[in-house]
Amino acid sequence: MENLANQLVDKSIEAFVMGLEIYNKPTIKYRVEGFSFFICNAWELMLKAELLNQGKSIYFKDKPDRTISLEKATKLIYPDKNTRIRLNLEKIIELRNISTHFITEDYEVKYAPLFQACVINFTNELIRFHNKDITEHIPQNFLTIHANYEPLSNEEIKLKYPSEVAQKFIQQANEIDVLNKEYNSEKFAINIAQKLYITKDRKKADFSVKIDRNSENHVAIVKELKDPSDIHKYSYNNIITAVNERLKKKNIQLKYKSGFNTYVLSLFIEFYNIKSDSKYAYRHCIGNQTSYTYSQQLVEFIVSQIKKDPNNFVESLKKAKK
Template sequence: MKLRKGKTKSTLDASIDSALLAVEIYNKPRTTFRSEGFITMMIMAWTRLFHAYFNTTIGDKYYYKSKNGRYETVDGEKKSWELATCIKKYGELEDGVERNLNFFIKLRNKIEHRHIEKREVDTLIFGECQSLLFNFESLLIKFFGNTYSINEALVYSLQFSQIRTEQQEKANRSALSKDLSEIMSFVEKYRNTLDENTYNSQEYSIKLIQIPKISNTNRADAAVTFVKWDTLNDEDKAAYEQLNVIIKDKAVKIEAVNVGRLKPSEVVRKVNEMLNGKSITQNLHVVLYKLFRVRPANGADDPFETYADFCLYDEPHNDYVYQEAWVNFLINFMQVTEFEPSELRSKLRNGENLSIDEYCL
């Protein structure tokens, strides 16, 4: 499809330019805000892509209207649908694509409001970033045809593996600042909400195996082969898994759901087993998690906003599970403080909070 000059073409051009700028930001070696720059520009690219599509299908109607039928405005300009609304209005994205987009919408908000060393985040979410880009081009071609394909303008970024490893180790040694720890926890929690098929899909996160070629039969060949995991047969997957074990020099861990996570009743039981002369009840446990703000209130807009070291949201069951660290924290708190249950309940009624850092071991 060859678009003539007009709003659709200018919006689509802006979308493609945003995607190319996102890649440029990501691939610059000295970029220190790689993740937030890439995510911000890619969300702009996706939003404009949808706007261009809507402009060709429903016309100039992708704007918010108030109940009286008038357009909502921001600084005198009509307020257009943001990306989350575009996704809902379109309603035809594959689950992996939609999950990937929702991941970045939430992650952008968290990254933008924190001052963190982001290289650790860059490494952690590389697969999701690559899928965000691939999915964008796939939908771009679906909407407007191969004429607008941008894959020829893209190349794989060169990696300085030794430097990267050093940076990763440095970030790990720092035990991750509170802000960075919260970002990492969000990524882990979001991934834990995905079913196995979605998490393993290329639409949610690209999983490429990079294989350096020792020798080439054709010297014009690329020096590296990239293999898509989901295109391999079972025999090849087994071979690559074995290679992965050799490289890691340790056994591959198979993940299961909620292993080591505790229900509230189990938390209470474990705490009481270790306390001498004191005990907590289910009701007091509720008071304590509220005082220390380890999880949001029931019905909160974002149930995932937990203190991840202590508590995680279990989406399939719409409840919360607790970590062993929360048990240890409560044992220490009850042993070293003189608070009576009535005092703790009074603090909660008065809207007070307690600091986790003050009572950590």
């Protein structure tokens, strides 16, 4: 199997380079989708080569002419579902799977941090698994993602696309924002940002500005209207992820064998009538379909309630329902 594994690695490297070339070429508009296809192909070939090196089969038992999917290979190599490399790859696999149904270039700014992390993860795992240095095939500076950082606002998305598509865009972007914040790992997303700071020390300044107290042009800070989609960014599953991440960071053990899951969250939402409280929940209506998204305040509220009595939290909700 060694020869086959080597062939898979060589093809993996080629797919990886093609993905980068497509993404970093400014004339290609299909680069988000194209990159997701090729980077997934690169990972699939690389992980299957590692499975072969471990002496494991990459074929279906009942169909020896078919190999397992990338999703299956990812779970075999990274059995811990909380591994940040796995979480990053699963989000990009999800993007690849929906790229044939939704136009995604408008939300490139949201996916770029995930892509950059994915590129670095691939290069590191290629060395770890197969002792191959990607810089022997492509210059180091080409490993940097050159993204278009001019995203549309939620209102612009709603004007540009039908309501169903616009809602899907907004939910995807919100989910990435939420997970990026909760995981807080460069193996999941590498953020690129420019920040300005005012300093009185000229030596620390990149450029200087002037404040004129005698100016007749007065300015004031105003409160902007908030889009509910910006405030209520958490999906039902993201609430579960966020609560579990925060409990882990606070070293709080919820005394319930299945942990904080969909069942416990449903009990909590019902007991506190969360869906009727605009502070915690927002109701989306598209045609005959209704769905809810939730705020960060709900995450904080749940964690605060668990913290009070982690041993009896779930039992109390069960008794209240009865």
